Amino acid sequence: MKIIAVIPARYASTRFPAKLMQDLCGKTVITRTYEAAVASQLFDDVFVVTDSALIFDEIQSQGGKAIRSVREHESGSDRIAxxxxxxxxxxxxxxxxxxxxxxTDSLQQLITVFRNDHDKKVDLASLMREIKDQEAINNPNNVKVVVDQSQFALYFSRSVIPYPREKEVGVRYFQHIGIYAFRKQALMDFYSLPMKSLEASEKLEQLRYLEFGKRIKMVETAHVGIGIDTENDLIKARNLWQESHQ
Structure with missing residues (x-):
């Protein structure tokens, strides 16, 4: 089984323009991410795919592998496909x-899903973590997911799901973490399928997979990603990098 990592890298960002080209203790954010993926030793190959000549040249100048997108894309899945x-x-x-x-542990868990999927019942695997804080549950920026008894996703929403009409039944709430592992065929199917009403309404690309019958296996994790969406996040990332590399 050949497994690769692809890092979709847009130059533009609404909240923090050019964030991937910001300095993170001597190297750009995107280079640090690329090198971390390679260093994990989980993948047969690692690529950055980008719409930006700057990012493309940056990765190549660091000895990495980069691919320029030919078309404009609405989602990361499209760009990767x-x-x-x-x-x-x-x-x-x-x-x-x-x-x-x-x-690395979370990525290893996603890869293990496919290594154990001998009957090829899984089209995608992704991560979720339990959230208990009511403000986090209500926040539409935190995408929630509900799963069946086999941990396959039933639905994703920015709304509170399930709705707590009865509060004493032990419902757990899970936030979706947008890291995916795709079977290649599922990814290519996505690329050729149209956006339907659920995806358009919620602005969640994973709903296209569900609307067209793809099966998404969810893996529970305690990991909280450290994303860089603001200048304050970048400052925190620099501090964390320095602490972890002393």
């Missing part, structure tokens, strides 16, 4: 470009 269309691979792991502190 175009990049891997002609590659002979089995599983593609989407690594977030703004999370240089890669959690």
């Amino acid at each position: 175009e990049a891997v269309a002609q590659m002979d691979v089995d599983v593609v792991v989407n690594v977030q470009g703004d999370e240089p502190f890669i959690d």
Whole structure:
């Protein structure tokens, strides 16, 4: 089974423009992320796929592997699908470009899902973590997921799901963490399928997979990603990098 990591890297960012090209203790954020993915030794190969000449040149100048997107893309899945269309691979792991502190254990769990999926019942695997704080549960920026008894996703929403009409039944709430591992065929199917109403309404690309019958295996984790979405996040990331590399 050939497993690769692909890091989709857009230059533009609404909250923090050019965040992937910011300095993180001597190297750019995107280079740190790329090097962390390679250092994990989980993948047969690692690529950055980008719409930006700056990011493309940055990765290549550091000895990494970069791919330029040919088309404009609405989602990370679309960008990755175009990049891997002609590659002979089995599983593609989407690594977030703004999370240089890669959690190797979580990625290993996603890969294990496919190594154990001998009947090929899993199209995608992704992560979720339990949330208990009511403010976090209500926050529409925290995407919630509900699963069946086999941990396959039933639905994702920005709304509170399940709705707590009865509060004393022991319901657990899970936040979706947007790190995916795809079977390549599921990714290529996504690329050719149209956006339908659920995805358009919630602005969640994972709903396209569910609307067209793909099966998403969820893996529970305690990991909280350290993403860089603001200048304050970058300051925290620099401090954490210095602490962990003393």
